[in-house]
Amino acid sequence: MNRxxxxxxxxxxxxxxxxxxxxxxxxxxxxxxSGAVAYREKGMFAESVAEYQRLQRVTGGHLFSGLAxxxxxxxxxxxxxxxxxxxxxxxxxxxxSPEQIALIALCCSTRASDAxxxxxxx
Numbered sequence: 001m002n003r004x005x006x007x008x009x010x011x012x013x014x015x016x017x018x019x020x021x022x023x024x025x026x027x028x029x030x031x032x033x034s035g036a037v038a039y040r041e042k043g044m045f046a047e048s049v050a051e052y053q054r055l056q057r058v059t060g061g062h063l064f065s066g067l068a069x070x071x072x073x074x075x076x077x078x079x080x081x082x083x084x085x086x087x088x089x090x091x092x093x094x095x096x097s098p099e100q101i102a103l104i105a106l107c108c109s110t111r112a113s114d115a116x117x118x119x120x121x122x
Contacts, residue, residue: 011038011041011042012038012042014034014035014037014038015035015038015039015042019035021035033051033052033055033064033066035051036048036051036052036055036064036066036067036070037066039051040066040069040070040073045070045073045074048066048070049067049070049071049074052064052066052067052070053067063083063086063087063090065083065087065100065101065103065104067083068080068083068084068087068104068107068108069103069104069107071083072104072107072108073107077108080104080107080108081108083104084101084104084105084108087100087101087104088101
C-alpha cells in the first residue's frame with residue numbers, strides 16, 4: 001500500500017467515525033469538521049459542502065475556511081471569494097487567523113502573489 005492509498009484509507013476511517021458521531025450527537029462539531037475535510041480530500045465535494053452547511057446551521061452561521069477551499073476545488077471561485085470577503089470583513093471586527101485568509105486566497109487564485117496581496121491589505 002502506498003502513501004496515497006494509506007491517506008484514502010484514513011479518510012474512509014474519518015468519515016465512518018464522523019457518521020457515528022453525527023448519529024450520537026447531530027449538533028456535534030469541531031473547529032473545522034474532520035468529516036467535511038475527509039469528504040473534500042476524497043473528492044466527495046457535495047458531501048463536504050453539505051457538512052459545512054450543517055455546521056453553519058449548528059453554530060449560528062460560523063464561517064469555515066474549509067467551505068471556501070471546497071468551493072474553490074469545485075471550480076466555484078465566486079462562492080469561495082464571497083467567503084473570503086466575509087472573512088476579511090470579520091477580520092475588521094475581531095481576530096481572524098491570517099492562515100485561513102491566505103489559504104482561501106491561494107485556493108481562489110492561480111498566483112501565490114494574490115494571496116500575499118490579500119494578506120498585505122488585511
